[in-house]
Every structure is written in structure tokens, then in C-alpha cells.
Amino acid sequence: MADIASNASLPRRGRDRHALWRGLAVPAGLIVLWTIAARLPGNHSQLLVPLDTVLAAPFVDDSGREIWLGLAQSVARLAAGFSIGAIAGVAFGLFTGMSQSADRAIGPSVHALRQITLFAWIPLLSAWFGNGESAKIVFIVLSAFFPTALNTHEGLRAIPVQYLELANVMNFSRRQRVLRLLLPGALPSIFVGIQVALISGWIGTVGAEYMLGVGRGLGIFIAEARGQFRMDLVLVGVLMLALVGFAINTVCRRVFRHLLRWQGGTS
Amino acid sequence: MNVRLLAFGRADVRSVRPRRLWMPLLRPSRILLPLVLPGLVLVVWQIVTVRGLLPVQILPPPAMVFSTLVDLIRDGEIVANLKISLWRITCGFVIGSSLGLVFGTIIGVSRTADDYLGPLFRALAQIPSLGWVPILILIFGLDDVLKYLIIAKACFVPTTLATSQGIRNIPRQYMEVASVLRLGRWSVLTKLLVPAALPTVFGGLRLALSHAWIALIVVEMLAATEGVGYMMVWGRTLFQMDIVIAGMIVIGIIGLAMDIGLTRLEKRLQRWAPSHG
Numbered sequence: 001m002a003d004i005a006s007n008a009s010l011p012r013r014g015r016d017r018h019a020l021w022r023g024l025a026v027p028a029g030l031i032v033l034w035t036i037a038a039r040l041p042g043n044h045s046q047l048l049v050p051l052d053t054v055l056a057a058p059f060v061d062d063s064g065r066e067i068w069l070g071l072a073q074s075v076a077r078l079a080a081g082f083s084i085g086a087i088a089g090v091a092f093g094l095f096t097g098m099s100q101s102a103d104r105a106i107g108p109s110v111h112a113l114r115q116i117t118l119f120a121w122i123p124l125l126s127a128w129f130g131n132g133e134s135a136k137i138v139f140i141v142l143s144a145f146f147p148t149a150l151n152t153h154e155g156l157r158a159i160p161v162q163y164l165e166l167a168n169v170m171n172f173s174r175r176q177r178v179l180r181l182l183l184p185g186a187l188p189s190i191f192v193g194i195q196v197a198l199i200s201g202w203i204g205t206v207g208a209e210y211m212l213g214v215g216r217g218l219g220i221f222i223a224e225a226r227g228q229f230r231m232d233l234v235l236v237g238v239l240m241l242a243l244v245g246f247a248i249n250t251v252c253r254r255v256f257r258h259l260l261r262w263q264g265g266t267s
Numbered sequence: 268m269n270v271r272l273l274a275f276g277r278a279d280v281r282s283v284r285p286r287r288l289w290m291p292l293l294r295p296s297r298i299l300l301p302l303v304l305p306g307l308v309l310v311v312w313q314i315v316t317v318r319g320l321l322p323v324q325i326l327p328p329p330a331m332v333f334s335t336l337v338d339l340i341r342d343g344e345i346v347a348n349l350k351i352s353l354w355r356i357t358c359g360f361v362i363g364s365s366l367g368l369v370f371g372t373i374i375g376v377s378r379t380a381d382d383y384l385g386p387l388f389r390a391l392a393q394i395p396s397l398g399w400v401p402i403l404i405l406i407f408g409l410d411d412v413l414k415y416l417i418i419a420k421a422c423f424v425p426t427t428l429a430t431s432q433g434i435r436n437i438p439r440q441y442m443e444v445a446s447v448l449r450l451g452r453w454s455v456l457t458k459l460l461v462p463a464a465l466p467t468v469f470g471g472l473r474l475a476l477s478h479a480w481i482a483l484i485v486v487e488m489l490a491a492t493e494g495v496g497y498m499m500v501w502g503r504t505l506f507q508m509d510i511v512i513a514g515m516i517v518i519g520i521i522g523l524a525m526d527i528g529l530t531r532l533e534k535r536l537q538r539w540a541p542s543h544g
Contacts, residue, residue, distance in 0.1 A: 018382070019382045022379070023386030027387050027390075047406060104300040105300045105304060116519040117480060117481050119484055119485050122488070123511045128325060206397065207485070211489065234401050235402065238401065241397075242395070
């Protein structure tokens with residue numbers, strides 16, 4: 001749960017227009033300062049590029065245009081890795097959440113693996129799978145697996161005992177138990193897991209590309225721009241990285257709220 | 268839960284104390300079951316490597332990983348790298364979270380400050396630490412400043428968010444009581460704001476430390492010449508997977524230790540802190 005606290009920077013609603021202008025004041029001031037500093041006649045620094053050059057780079061600049069292809073590749077990678085990881089994670093969470101002995105048998109091992117910082121897998125994965133596509137996909141699978149597994153498991157645990165007892169009294173079959181009680185009951189928590197997994201998968205995608213190189217992708221775009229000392233391209237790449245993360249969070253929040261509206265005010 | 272408690276209760280009534288002591292041994296599944304899978308993995312790992320199904324450069328035998336780990340500890344290489352890593356994380360954490368505490372208090376207490384600075388902060392917070400690495404490498408090179416900055420940033424964001432949230436969640440009534448009692452600014456801060464926001468803030472600090480640990484590993488893998496993260500990259504370049512796996516074990520153990528330590532501390536704090544957040 002704590003993992004999403006950092007994403008929970010929702011803008012508070014219903015604030016007056018005052019707040020909006022105030023919020024724009026400081027960034028606007030900084031942008032003006034940036035522009036003036038970058039346009040000063042003495043400035044030949046490659047690091048201080050005017051903002052308009054940065055923003056125009058993906059459209060005007062020849063190497064800048066590469067970003068769209070890279071972005072498409074990265075999103076495709078994320079989609080592939082995330083779907084495998086999330087399905088495996090939900091399945092694993094259901095399995096360990098439903099059977100206590102399964103939980104006791106594999107739970108501790110998975111928890112031990114989870115303690116290893118994700119990025120620490122990259123050297124091992126690159127030795128096992130090379131620097132190409134498979135190492136990246138495996139890494140994204142890992143980054144999506146742990147959050148979904150954990151949250152599915154917790155979601156099942158949080159289902160009130162009374163519901164389980166009721167299901168027993170009503171002689172639910174195993175199928176009914178899963179489809180009518182366990183999955184719907186754990187759904188809010190599973191959705192949290194999916195959102196966290198998408199974000200960690202996205203960072204994992206760009207991180208793996210950045211570290212492993214080879215092929216196309218947003219991470220590779222940023223790494224190459226850094227290698228060529230192109231600050232404008234690095235900034236555009238990082239901006240894109242943040243924008244996609246922001247879009248993932250926004251879309252998830254909307255979609256999940258819509259999907260969970262049957263729950264009423266419980267969540 | 269209830270069912271299990273009942274069962275234990277009944278056992279208590281019937282049996283005398285010694286039987287309870289033996290309970291864990293009577294039900295070995297509790298202790299043994301979690302060890303089955305790692306044991307199985309070890310056996311398969313051993314067979315695969317002994318039979319030479321995979322080259323040592325891909326998967327060294329378990330015994331080799333263990334002896335490498337022992338060697339690295341004994342000749343001080345891990346200790347030296349760990350010292351550097353832990354020093355970096357301490358500095359970054361102290362800088363980042365104290366700035367976060369201050370900034371979080373400012374935007375938590377003052378609506379105006381939040382209006383001006385909040386949106387910019389929240390926008391910049393969308394950029395993951397990984398994104399700051401290439402930008403800061405261009406500006407500072409592979410210098411140590413880079414590492415401190417990345418770790419400090421990783422701590423600053425969660426601490427700020429938790430602090431401002433902790434302060435904003437303080438019930439209005441508390442503030443009203445404070446103004447009825449005509450408490451001074453200082454007393455409001457020390458007697459009301461700090462204790463009331465503490466549980467939330469502590470959650471933020473815990474998150475900050477775990478983010479810092481991740482950021483440290485990432486930045487050491489990308490831009491360092493020493494430290495645990497670098498040790499693994501170096502092992503990978505030499506195709507010495509035993510060093511890589513030993514590094515992963517060390518990283519896992521330290522991550523676990525930090526998490527357990529902070530959870531304990533948090534529980535101890537919660538014993539006296541109010542629980543409304």
C-alpha cells in the first residue's frame with residue numbers, strides 16, 4: 001500500500017482560480033529565467049538549451065524525431081512484459097491467498113526474492129538472456145509480477161471471514177467461490193496492484209533499455225542523447241518518461257473508479 | 268483467525284504446558300514447508316552445474332557462490348564497498364529527508380505556500396529517480412555529487428508528501444483547541460503538529476529509505492566506480508556470476524534488515540502516538 005503513497009499527489013478539487021494562477025507563477029518565472037539565461041549572447045553551453053528548442057526537438061530535429069519510434073517500441077515492450085507479469089502475479093496471489101499450505105510453501109521464498117532491489121537483477125539477466133529483447137521482457141515481467149502478486153494476496157486476506165463462512169454455508173462450489181466471492185472481493189486491491197505494476201513496469205522498461213542498450217526504445221534514446229551530450233534530447237526523453245507515467249496513473253484511476261462503481265462508497 | 272484461536276483454546280484446556288512446547292515439532296510443516304522450495308532449487312542448481320549443463324560463466328555452482336561470498340566478506344571487499352554505499356545513503360537520506368520535512372511542513376501549514384510551490388513540486392515528483400540520472404550526469408559528470416543528489420531527491424519526495432499530508436490531516440478541532448488555549452506558535456508546533464503528524468511522517472520516512480536504497484543501487488550500477496551496485500556490474504563484465512549473485516544476496520539481506528528495523532521502530536512509535544491518520 002505504501003508504494004502508492006508517492007503517486008497519490010491528486011490535485012485537490014474545488015480550489016478557486018486563484019490557486020491555479022499561483023501554481024503557474026513559479027514555473028512561469030523559472031521558464032522566463034531559463035529562457036533569458038539560455039538566450040544570453042555569452043551562452044555557448046550545451047547544457048543550457050532554450051526551452052523552445054527542447055520542446056521542438058521531437059518534431060524538428062532529425063535525431064529528435066527518433067523518439068516516437070522509441071516510444072512506440074517501449075510501450076509495446078511494456079505491454080508484452082506487463083501482461084505476462086500481471087497475469088502470473090494475479091494467479092500467484094490467488095493461489096497463495098486461497099491455500100494456506102501453498103502460501104507457506106512458496107510465500108517465504110518469493111518474499112525473500114522480493115527483497116532484492118529489482119534493478120539488481122539486470123546484471124544476472126543480461127548474462128542469462130543477453131542484452132537483447134528477452135532480457136528486457138523478463139525484467140519487465142519481474143517488475144510487474146511482484147506488485148500484482150502481493151496486492152492480490154493481500155486483497156484475498158482482507159475479505160471478511162463472515163463472507164467466507166457464508167460461502168461455506170451456501171455450499172459454493174470452488175468455481176463459484178473464486179468467481180463470486182474471492183475475485184470480486186479482492187478486486188480493489190488487485191487494481192491497486194495493477195496500477196503499481198504498470199508504473200514499476202514502465203520504469204523497468206525504460207531502465208532496462210537504458211542499462212542494456214541494443215535496439216530501439218525510450219531508454220535507449222535517452223542513453224544515446226546523453227552519450228552525444230544532447231541535453232535537449234535528454235530533457236525531451238525524460239519529459240516523455242514522466243508524461244507516460246502520469247498518463248498511466250490518470251487512466252488507471254479513472255478506469256478503476258468506473259469499474260468499481262458497483263461497490264458504492266466502500267473504497 | 269477466530270477459528271484458529273478457538274482451536275488453540277480448546278487444546279489449552281485439555282493439555283498441560285509441555286504439550287504446547289512441543290507443538291511446533293508436532294507440526295513440522297510450519298517450519299519445513301517454506302524450506303522445501305529453496306531446497307529443491309538448490310538441488311536442481313547443484314545438479315545442473317555439476318553435470319556441466321550450463322557453463323560456469325552463466326551459472327556457477329552454489330558452493331562457489333557461497334565461497335565467493337565468504338571470500339568477499341573475509342578480504343574486506345564487500346565491507347569496503349558496503350561502507351561507501353551506506354555512507355552515500357546516509358548522507359543522501361539525511362539531506363533529502365530533512366529538506367523534505369521542512370518543505371513538507373511549509374506547504375502543509377500554509378495554503379498560500381502550497382498554492383505557489385505545490386503544483387511545481389508535484390509535477391517534478393512525476394519524474395522518477397531514473398530520469399534524473401542522465402540529466403544530472405550531463406551536469407555533474409560521474410562525480411559523487413550526482414549520487415548524493417539522486418538519493419536526496421529519492422528521499423525528498425516521499426518525505427515532503429507524507430509530512431504535508433500528515434499536517435493537513437490533523438483534525439480541525441485540535442487547532443481550534445490550540446487557538447482557544449492561546450498556544451504560541453512554538454507550542455503549536457512542538458505540542459500539536461509534530462506529535463499528531465508523526466505516524467504519517469514516519470511512514471513517509473520509511474518509504475524514503477526504501478526509495479533511497481533502490482536509487483543507490485541504480486546510480487551505482489550506472490555511474491560509479493565503487494559500491495555494491497558497481498561490484499555487481501563489474502562481476503558481470505568479467506562474467507563472474509558468483510560475484511553478481513553474491514551481490515544480489517547482500518542487497519536482499521540489507522533491504523530486508525532496513526525494512527524490519529524501520530517496521531519495529533514504527534510499531535514502537537505507534538504505541539504512544541495517536542492513531543487518527
